[in-house]
Amino acid sequence: MEIKDNQRELQQFRLRLTVLGGMVFFCFGLLLARFIWLQVIKHQDFAVKAEENRIAIVPIVPNRGLILDRNGVVLARNYSAFTLEITPSKLSATLDETIDELSKLVSVEVKDRKRFKKLLDESKGFESVPLRTRLTDEEVARFSAQRFRFPGVEVQARLFRQYPLGETASHVIGFIGRINQSEIKAIDATDDAPNYKGTDHIGKEGLEKSYEKQLHGQTGYEEVEVSAGGRAIRTLSRTPATPGNNLILSIDIELQKVVEEAFGEWRGAFVAIEPSTGDILAYVSRPGYDPNLFVDGIDAQSWNELNTSLDRPMVNRPLSGTYAPGSTFKPFMALAALELGKRNPAQAYPDPGFFYLGGHKFRDDKVGGHGNVDLRRSIIVSCNTYYYQLGNDMGIDSIEQFMRPFGFGEKTGIDLENEKSGVLPSKEWKRKRFKTAATQKWVGGDTISVSNGSGYNSYTPLQIAHAMANLANDGVVMKPHLVKILEDGSTRARKLTVAKESYRIPLKQENIDIIKSAMVGVNSEAGGTAFRAFANAGYTSGGKTGTAQVVAIKANEKYNKAALAERLRDNALYTAFAPADKPRIVVAMVVENAGWGAEIAAPIARKALDFYLLGKRPTDKETTKVPKEDAVAFDPIEEPAAVEAAAAAVEAKREPAQPAPAPAPAPAQAPAAVTAPASPVPARKKQ
Numbered sequence: 001m002e003i004k005d006n007q008r009e010l011q012q013f014r015l016r017l018t019v020l021g022g023m024v025f026f027c028f029g030l031l032l033a034r035f036i037w038l039q040v041i042k043h044q045d046f047a048v049k050a051e052e053n054r055i056a057i058v059p060i061v062p063n064r065g066l067i068l069d070r071n072g073v074v075l076a077r078n079y080s081a082f083t084l085e086i087t088p089s090k091l092s093a094t095l096d097e098t099i100d101e102l103s104k105l106v107s108v109e110v111k112d113r114k115r116f117k118k119l120l121d122e123s124k125g126f127e128s129v130p131l132r133t134r135l136t137d138e139e140v141a142r143f144s145a146q147r148f149r150f151p152g153v154e155v156q157a158r159l160f161r162q163y164p165l166g167e168t169a170s171h172v173i174g175f176i177g178r179i180n181q182s183e184i185k186a187i188d189a190t191d192d193a194p195n196y197k198g199t200d201h202i203g204k205e206g207l208e209k210s211y212e213k214q215l216h217g218q219t220g221y222e223e224v225e226v227s228a229g230g231r232a233i234r235t236l237s238r239t240p241a242t243p244g245n246n247l248i249l250s251i252d253i254e255l256q257k258v259v260e261e262a263f264g265e266w267r268g269a270f271v272a273i274e275p276s277t278g279d280i281l282a283y284v285s286r287p288g289y290d291p292n293l294f295v296d297g298i299d300a301q302s303w304n305e306l307n308t309s310l311d312r313p314m315v316n317r318p319l320s321g322t323y324a325p326g327s328t329f330k331p332f333m334a335l336a337a338l339e340l341g342k343r344n345p346a347q348a349y350p351d352p353g354f355f356y357l358g359g360h361k362f363r364d365d366k367v368g369g370h371g372n373v374d375l376r377r378s379i380i381v382s383c384n385t386y387y388y389q390l391g392n393d394m395g396i397d398s399i400e401q402f403m404r405p406f407g408f409g410e411k412t413g414i415d416l417e418n419e420k421s422g423v424l425p426s427k428e429w430k431r432k433r434f435k436t437a438a439t440q441k442w443v444g445g446d447t448i449s450v451s452n453g454s455g456y457n458s459y460t461p462l463q464i465a466h467a468m469a470n471l472a473n474d475g476v477v478m479k480p481h482l483v484k485i486l487e488d489g490s491t492r493a494r495k496l497t498v499a500k501e502s503y504r505i506p507l508k509q510e511n512i513d514i515i516k517s518a519m520v521g522v523n524s525e526a527g528g529t530a531f532r533a534f535a536n537a538g539y540t541s542g543g544k545t546g547t548a549q550v551v552a553i554k555a556n557e558k559y560n561k562a563a564l565a566e567r568l569r570d571n572a573l574y575t576a577f578a579p580a581d582k583p584r585i586v587v588a589m590v591v592e593n594a595g596w597g598a599e600i601a602a603p604i605a606r607k608a609l610d611f612y613l614l615g616k617r618p619t620d621k622e623t624t625k626v627p628k629e630d631a632v633a634f635d636p637i638e639e640p641a642a643v644e645a646a647a648a649a650v651e652a653k654r655e656p657a658q659p660a661p662a663p664a665p666a667p668a669q670a671p672a673a674v675t676a677p678a679s680p681v682p683a684r685k686k687q
Helices: 002-041 043-054 095-102 110-122 137-145 181-188 206-210 212-216 253-263 300-308 326-339 375-380 384-394 396-406 427-433 444-451 461-472 509-524 601-614 640-653
Strands: 055-060 074-086 129-135 153-162 175-178 201-205 220-226 232-239 246-249 268-274 279-286 348-351 354-357 360-363 371-374 483-487 494-496 542-548 571-578 585-591
Touching (some): 002 043, 074 095, 110 129, 110 300, 129 137, 129 153, 137 153, 201 206, 206 212, 253 268, 253 279, 279 585, 326 375, 326 396, 326 542, 326 571, 354 384, 354 444, 360 384, 371 375, 375 384, 375 509, 384 396, 384 444, 396 444, 396 461, 461 509, 461 571, 461 585, 509 542, 509 571, 542 601, 571 601, 585 601
Antiparallel strands (some): 055 220, 074 129, 074 153, 246 483, 268 279, 268 585, 348 371, 354 360, 542 571, 571 585
16 A cells, blocks of 8 residues: 555656646746847847937027028027026926025016916926026026025026017017917927927017028937936037028118108008019018017016007008008009000090089099099099099999909918908909898999099008009019028028019000109199109109098088097008109008098108118108097908998998999998998098
8 A cells, every 4th residue: 555655646746846847947938938029029129218218319409590681780680598497397396485485596577477377388397497588697606506406497598589679670570489389289290390399489470480491490419328317428429400591681671760760659551662673672560569578478468568559569560451542543543544445645524523423422522623634634633533433434343353463452472471362342252242132232333432442442551562563663563572582591592582573464665654654743743742742852753642531421521630539530641653764662651540641651751762762861750649539449450340331331321212322431440330431422631
């Protein structure tokens, strides 16, 4: 029995030893397989991760390109300064406690705290957020001595954007600001995302925004070896950043200053173009703003002042303000009459001071009329009656088709974003624009109003300047532009942005010469509406004044400037070219609520032309204050709802028996409530 038991135990022992040996070999097999997986199959992946732990890729932010005027004056530049920055995720104390302690070392004002909290809301918790910028050397030294007390707080050397001329040309240059979350998402969705690693700012408005890609440059990087604790040991390699391209503008900043000073406290817009090239020589939107306020993040008080001001300083008026052109439209109507054979220069028509259409009386600005008026004289004295008759003879379809190639109702394609297209009215436009059958129908009174530069006409000052440049350039159309040359930030190689003409308008030169001659008469002949403004000018120029109503008055009422609130008064317009024989400059402008175009607008244009052609700088600034009492909030941007309401009001006032209703008010500068005009159209001041 004992022999049998020993045999059984020996067998059991051997079985257990075999199972145990198998388990050992299986475990070693697993270890070997894992070793092969890690060291052979996944070797490359883990080698990269190890290298990444050892090597940090640090982006090198490129220098942003400069912005200069046509003569090399710097309008936007970069400079280096120290910034006090906080990374909230690394703080050992609360955020408020940390800021309170820091304020004992460096000056931290209330506006700095507010701006910091705004930026903090837009950032990620692990990003550093600037509390103070542009630290003095003394402040840097004080903080550095106490640096050990503030984990998560550091001083960084940063490049800052500066606009040396402040408010001057602010709507042209625009500004940069810190990248917000929506912009980060937009960038991440593009192929350009790696180029913005390490970049904190981006163009927000003006040329800073429209030329963002060219100005930004290409981000470089450094490969830095770091310790296990994250400290940099040495630089392994470096790929330098490529600086952004420089923008050389067509703007003459001295001319820009002259015009801005000439505006004084008036609101409005001014555009000067070199017709042969499309170079914009001056681009003024008044009032302006200081773009330096936005670079570090504008404080709430400053933003509130800009955003709630009745003067709307943030509105880019030449680009997005739309206005009725008034009598500045007449030279184009006269040219259309010649080209289409509706008039010839020798024809004269009697002007009794009014024009009847379907029982409606459209009055001229001069009681009793101008007598017999031919085409040339109609422009010189700005005879409304002549154009009432002409518009009726031509019809709206002919007017619309002739005006469109000049750029009316079309975006010019200028190198700024958010350009408005304005309104060149037509039957089709009105049918699409309004909703009811009554307001959709085009009637004779609509054509009469359009032909005189009012009614549904609504254009930007840029469009009016572009159209006049096309006329002055004998029908050769050049694309208007603010950036004349792109200069490579590294090689300094230069490239023109607009090198050739866009197209040509087929016009007869003799007809163009007739219109130009008449416009010269406006400025140089007794009786011309701008004769006084250009007396003894020292050069010959052609011009056309204009006055456009902001709100209409009733038929039985007379326009009384003194009785109206300042912001409900007529807009003053003026356009010109000079010298007359070979135009080097074309200007177009609007002065909001200034009244007669020859009183305020033409003298401002005279100062601009005197400076540009003669080098004559104004000795007085004539900064007549605009009265602010009884001011009404008023936006020079087309408000479709207001236009439609006004048109509906006109329709409601029409008498069923009268087939030709009065013209509707212009959509330009429509306020929240528009007073619709009653028929007949009242006479306005001399234009």
